[in-house]
Amino acid sequence: MTAVQQPGTERREEIEANLADVGDAVQRSSSVNSTHPPRLVAVSKYKPASDILAAYNNGQRHFGENYVQELCEKAAELPSDINWHFIGRIQSNKCKALAAVSNLWAVETIDSEAKARKLNDAWESAGHPHALNVFIQVNTSDEESKGGVEQHQVEGVACTIAEECKKLRLLGLMTIGSIEGSHQCPNPDFLRLCQLRDDLNAKLGLNLELSMGMSDDFEHALELGATNVRVGSRIFGSRAPKALQ
Template sequence: MSAVQLPSTERRKEIEANLADIGGAVQRSSRASSTHPPRLVAVSKYKPASDILAAYNCGQRHFGENYVQELCEKAAELPSDISWHFIGRLQSNKCKALAAIPNLWAVETIDSEAKARKLNDAWGGAGHSRGLNVFIQVNTSDEESKGGVEQHDVEAVARAIVEECKGLRLLGLMTIGSIEGSQQRPNPDFLRLRQLRDDLNAKLGLSLELSMGMSDDFEHALELGATNVRVGSRIFGSRATNATQ
């Protein structure tokens, strides 16, 4: 791990204040989920390692990245006890690179049986002694442009992971949902994901989590039972995208 410089005092205070605000909201909702206390994933894509280290020094441990190359680079220079979540679209040819990250904690974007098997093989080939947590990403809005498993295929993918992928641990279901849905209360995408989760739990004897909710709607997601929320701009602020990714 190379030395990472902290950002300016002003920037550190900004991240600390934002994290305290968001983290407090997540913790206050913990009383609604005794089985799975909610987890805050700080989405750090495009953010410098110095910002992540500032959040780390505030006690944050779960961070989410959308791009494999960026995740590999950051994992190599930041503390080894960070729990990394891959939250971008999973490509089969990137499974090996992901599996090489020692402290990869979860992949939240499994969207087919084939990719689950590919990731399982890569994880096993990397020689890890623990299972890799995975979420099945579900296309709850039935939009053609959205990634994720179609709702009627979720059970088949779940069974493939549980029965065939011994290196993977099915942790839960994830959705991004539609823009239209995010403006509704209750959010129909969150309700669909919760129902799918409940059905799977009953059929397969599981106790799955729900990864749903981002900066604009994470509090509502928590109200509807989210156990994993992905918050970026509310912690780190907006930042220009990186066109090279």
């Protein structure tokens, strides 16, 4: 791990205050789902390592990245007890690079049986002693532009992971949902994911989590039973994207 520049006092205090506000909201919802206490994933894409370190020094341990290259670079220079979540669209040719990150905690974007098998093989080849947590990403809004498994395919992917991918641990289902749905209450995408989770639990004897909700709607997602929320701008503020190779 290389030395990471500490953030300035003003920036550190800003992140600490934002993290406290979001963390309090997450903790207030803990009574909604006592089986799976809610988990806050601080989405740190495009943010410098110094920002992540500020949150880390304030107790945050779960961080989410959308790009493999950025995740790998940050994992190499930040503390090894960070729990990294990959939350971007997964490409088969990037599974090996992802699997090289020893403290990769979860991949939340499994969207096909083929990619589950590919990631399983990469994780096994990397020699990790433990299974990798994964979520199946579901296209709950049936939008062509959205990534994720079609709703009728979820059970098949879940069975493939359970039966063939011994180095993967199916932790739950994930959705991004539509912009339109995010302005509705209750959010229809969240309701669909809840129903799919309940159906799978009943059919396959599972106890799956729900990863849903981001900066604008994570509190509503928690009300509907989310156990994993991905919050970026509410913690780190907005920032113009940078070009990534």
